[in-house]
Amino acid sequence: MNRTDDGAPARRRPGRPRKAQAGNTKEELTRAAVRLFSRYGFEGTSIRAIAREVGLSESVLYAHFENKRAIFDAVIARYGPQDSARALDGVDHELADTDPPQFLTQLVGAFLDDWDRDEARTLISLVTRAGLLHSESLRAALTGTSDYATTLFSTWLGDGWIPEHLGPADRLAYSFTGPIGLARVLHLHADADSAERAQARSDVLRHVELFAAAVFRDHGERP
Known part of the structure; x- marks a missing residue:
């Protein structure tokens, strides 16, 4: 994984992930969602914010989740x-x-x-x-x-x-x-x-x- 100068994981630029990364995309989105939901609340977190948190476009997110409620359901299922x-x-x-x-x-x-x-x-x-x-x-x-x-x-x-x-x-x-x-x-x-x-x-x-x-x-x- 690419990292920034301070050692933190670097966010990907928006777009469709490389094939080798595709299997982790849903997990990354779920992890991002639980962070943002906790910080800003369910209503205060947008689909766009979740996608951008991991450097993806909204279209990539929608390939994995139908809507924000589906993301929350995935968070419950995962954690x-x-x-x-x-x-x-x-x-x-x-x-x-x-x-x-x-x-x-x-x-x-x-x-x-x-x-x-x-x-x-x-x-x-x-x-x-x-x-x-x-x-x-x-x-x-x-x-x-x-x-x-x-x-x-x-x-x-x-x-x-x-x-x-x-x-x-x-x-x-x-x-x-x-x-x-x-x-x-x-x-x-x-x-x-x-x-x-x-x-x-x-x-x-x-x-x-x-x-x-x-x-x-x-x-x-x-x-």
Whole structure:
């Protein structure tokens, strides 16, 4: 990548990207959008501004996105709750069958790592400042996360890891994910310093520990 004299990535001149760069164009536009949306708000950011942020013409942008709402949807898909599924790659999935409390600890730890990325924290600032918390794309992403947690608890209830009277699974999922999601919104945003983020991580992992101790039979031993 070409760089300026101060070492910063150089913006491309407007126009269609070279073939070798085309595969990265949509990603670059998405990254530019989340920066500009956070800085100026969704309504205050134009299609032209997003294109120019990465040195492209509007026609190139429209080859990837139909409109500004489609760009926002891509931002949610890339940096929102559903994209955190990428964090699952570093989790030992066998623990879900052999040690559910440890699986949850690994899972949430991986999510926290993912949420601490600059773009992910910028997204939180964006949706809170721009009044987009109730957007359909964010709602769909959150529903996907909730459904995944519900599936986990349903399996553990069925396998006897969790006493039946503590169900149903969707209530367990809601009780488990609620404080975690709140911590993300309140403390893992673009303006949070390292101390605040470290405290949030500690609080969330403590919540996971206490939840597991209260819910899993014999602290994770199958009866």
